[in-house]
Amino acid sequence: MMEKILGLPVLASKHGADVDKLIIYVHYLMAALFIGWIAYFIYALVRFRKSANPKADYVGIRGHLSSYIELAVAFVEVVLLVGFAVPLWAHAVGEFPKADENPTNIRVIAQQFAWNVFYPGADGKFGNRDFKFVTQENPWGIDKADPDGKDDLPPLSNVIHVPVNKPVIIRLTSRDVIHSFKVIAMRVTQDAIPGVPIPLHFTPTKPGMYQINxxxxxxxxxxxxxxxxxxxxxxxxxxxxxxxxxxxxxxxASFE
Ligand SMILES: [Cu+2]
Known part of the structure; x- marks a missing residue:
């Protein structure tokens, strides 16, 4: 129900359900806080109105209810952080698919203003790249002498294909400024930093065409x-x- 109310976008990855769960639970907490604060505001307007309180009270609050409520909110926040957010983060940065899960390995180099996509070919190994090989004809610095690179696919622009229900590992970097690779349907976002290849992973669960932002x-x-x-x-x-x-x-390369 909450997905509908929040209008969450199409979900097409395995871990994405946990991302949505976290978003939904945070919204439940925020809704509870919002209602609580508004109720307290109205209570305070009535309870402490001038006509009923002609003289100021300098002692203030005497009960402990507000402390208990505060503790309860803090407890829920800790549960959200430790129980949901931290495990999700640990999965994103630590639990990469193992070789026996047969992940699809892709390299993406962002540039102003496109995504350059590289596939390793049948051997599953990328050829060497080095800055010293960069020329007008070889903008990606591909080492033509490296046998691993012989069957690498020609670079694609703005197109990534992956098979469904198989983990995908994308090693992401940038050739100019900081970009950020975001596929909302996969619930992944990762900054692309020049000179630093950063891996990200997800498992797509629904065939289709999705936007990369x-x-x-x-x-x-x-x-x-x-x-x-x-x-x-x-x-x-x-x-x-x-x-x-x-x-x-x-x-x-084909754009189909
Ligand atoms: Cu960009």
């Missing part, structure tokens, strides 16, 4: 970074797509 104001074309699309495919669709990419000539 930049969640960090990064310059004049910031809004056009929301042209990024994450396609969650069935395994067959994904296999077909990746096979087609491997055959595509460099730079001519």
């Amino acid at each position: 930049c969640a960090q104001l990064c310059g004049g074309g910031h809004s056009s970074m929301s042209n990024g699309r994450l396609f969650v495919d069935t395994q067959e669709e994904y296999d077909k797509w990746i096979a087609a990419q491997a055959k595509a000539p460099s730079g001519a």
